[in-house]
Amino acid sequence: MTVPVYLFTGFLESGKTSLIKDTLLDEGFNTGEKTLLFVCEEGVESYDEEFQKKTNTSIVIVEAKEDLTYEFMKKCDSMIEPERVMIEFNGMWNVTEFLDTLDFPFDWLLVQILSTVDASSFELYLSNMRSIMNSQLQHSETIIFNRCDENTKKLYLRNNIKAVNKGAQLIYETKDGQIVDLKEDELPFDKQAKELVISDDDYGLWYMDAMEHPEDYDDKEITMKGKVISTHVDGMQNVFVFGRYAMVCCADDTSLIGLLCHFEQASKLLPKEWIEMNAVIKVEFDDEYNGYVPVMYVKRVKTTEPLEDEYVYFT
Numbered sequence: 001m002t003v004p005v006y007l008f009t010g011f012l013e014s015g016k017t018s019l020i021k022d023t024l025l026d027e028g029f030n031t032g033e034k035t036l037l038f039v040c041e042e043g044v045e046s047y048d049e050e051f052q053k054k055t056n057t058s059i060v061i062v063e064a065k066e067d068l069t070y071e072f073m074k075k076c077d078s079m080i081e082p083e084r085v086m087i088e089f090n091g092m093w094n095v096t097e098f099l100d101t102l103d104f105p106f107d108w109l110l111v112q113i114l115s116t117v118d119a120s121s122f123e124l125y126l127s128n129m130r131s132i133m134n135s136q137l138q139h140s141e142t143i144i145f146n147r148c149d150e151n152t153k154k155l156y157l158r159n160n161i162k163a164v165n166k167g168a169q170l171i172y173e174t175k176d177g178q179i180v181d182l183k184e185d186e187l188p189f190d191k192q193a194k195e196l197v198i199s200d201d202d203y204g205l206w207y208m209d210a211m212e213h214p215e216d217y218d219d220k221e222i223t224m225k226g227k228v229i230s231t232h233v234d235g236m237q238n239v240f241v242f243g244r245y246a247m248v249c250c251a252d253d254t255s256l257i258g259l260l261c262h263f264e265q266a267s268k269l270l271p272k273e274w275i276e277m278n279a280v281i282k283v284e285f286d287d288e289y290n291g292y293v294p295v296m297y298v299k300r301v302k303t304t305e306p307l308e309d310e311y312v313y314f315t
Contacts, residue, residue, distance in 0.1 A: 003077075003108045004084055009136045010116040011091035011125060015146045017045040019116050020086060022177075024055040036082035038062050040090040058082070065093045070103040077105050094135045115140040119148045119172070122157060130247070138164045146173040148182060155185035159208040163246045163255055163312075191216055198224040203244055204312035207257050210281075210294045217294055218283040225304055228273045229258055231266055240266040242277060242296065246312040257312050263298035275301045 006023075008016045020037070024030050035057040037047070047059055058080045062068060068087075076082075085108060089095065095113075104110070115137050122145070125133050137143055143165075145157055158170055172182050187209060188202050196217075198206045203224060210217050229241040243258025261279065269275070279296035286293045 001083075001107065003082060003105075004111040005104065005108050006084070006086045007089060007095075007110060007113045008087065008116070009089045009091070009095055009113065009140065011118070011133070011136065012041055013043050014091065014118045015116040015144070016041075016088050016091075017043055017047070018177075019114065019144065020088060021045075021047070021051065024051075024057060024086075030055055032056055033083040034058070034081065035084045035086060036060065036076060036080050038068070038076075038085070038087045040065070040068075040088055040093070065090065065098060068098070070105065073108070074105045077108070089136075091136060092132065094132075095139055096135055099139060112142070113140045115143045117143060117145050117157075119145040119152050119157060122160075126160060134164050137161060137168070140165060140168050142169045142171065144171045144173060146177070147175050148172045148180060149175065152182060153185055154182040155187075155205065159205065162208055162212075163204075163257070194220060196220055196222045198222060200225055200307055201313070204246060204257060207259075207312075214283045214292050214294045217281045220281050221278070221299075222281055222296075223276065223278045225274065225276045225307065227306075227310075228269045228271055228275060229256065230271055231269050233260070238262060238264050238266050240269055242275075244310065244312045254311070259294065259296050261296040261298050263301070265301075269301070274304050274306045276304045277301050 008020055010016050024035060033056065035055065037057050038060050039047070040062045042061075047057070051057070052059060060076055089098070102110070117137070143161060145152075152172070154172065157172075161168055161170060172180050174180055187205060189196060189198060189206065191209070196206075203226065206224070226242050226244050229243050231240045233239045233241065240261050240263060241258050242261045243256055245254035246257050247254055261277070263269075277296070277298055278300050279298040281294045282297055283292050284295045285291070
């Protein structure tokens with residue numbers, strides 16, 4: 001029998017324990033199966049004996065990431081014989097490293113990675129611990145932003161996550177645990193206009209909105225600055241890749257925020273050259289992306305000075 005494994009990630013006090021407890025108390029999820037719960041980080045909230053008995057859960061404390069070896073997990077499997085495994089991961093451990101070296105018992109299967117984020121402290125953590133936060137979130141299928149209120153900036157939260165994890169499902173909760181559909185922030189440009197001029201600071205916001213809602217930009221004319229990333233695209237002629245880079249964790253770890261551009265003079269452009277581009281947007285299906293994306297049909301370009309700060313931000 002396959003034993004499903006659920007990995008819960010997020011910083012200390014981000015709500016991991018509350019999410020696990022709510023999940024195990026949900027009669028739609030837990031119908032009495034024996035659960036093995038590895039607790040790799042102990043916060044203010046804990047699992048008392050009454051909870052463990054009620055949910056048929058056995059707790060195993062893990063002090064160090066190196067302790068989660070095949071032999072250790074196999075021993076726990078033999079002693080407890082779980083029908084389900086949950087891991088409350090330590091917020092300071094690197095999830096990517098853990099997944100790269102993961103060696104579960106043969107019948108265990110990782111089925112879902114869920115993450116919790118305190119929306120009220122997200123900006124602070126992102127500014128000071130970006131690489132650790134991105135490690136906690138970049139593999140997650142579901143990310144829950146809790147402690148949201150009327151001042152929460154949905155666009156800021158979503159765009160910073162989508163820059164490192166495009167496929168994540170995002171859920172927003174209030175301080176009392178109610179799921180809410182936060183009001184969309186106003187974009188700093190008029191997306192209803194037929195001709196768009198995107199400022200240097202707004203490139204990231206425009207790009208993320210265009211990727212999520214490409215149909216809103218079909219046939220619009222756009223002007224913006226960016227870098228010629230490449231003039232060679234396999235199997236295509238008279239095209240180049242235009243874009244900028246979003247910082248993932250540091251200047252050595254960035255993610256391309258780029259666009260495919262059709263241009264008869266593409267071969268004359270120089271890679272890494274900064275340009276101001278004027279183009280008409282066409283929405284086309286992309287096999288690699290498996291969806292519709294904005295494609296640029298360039299009318300004219302001109303060289304320009306590099307930006308003082310080249311990186312893309314989503315504020």
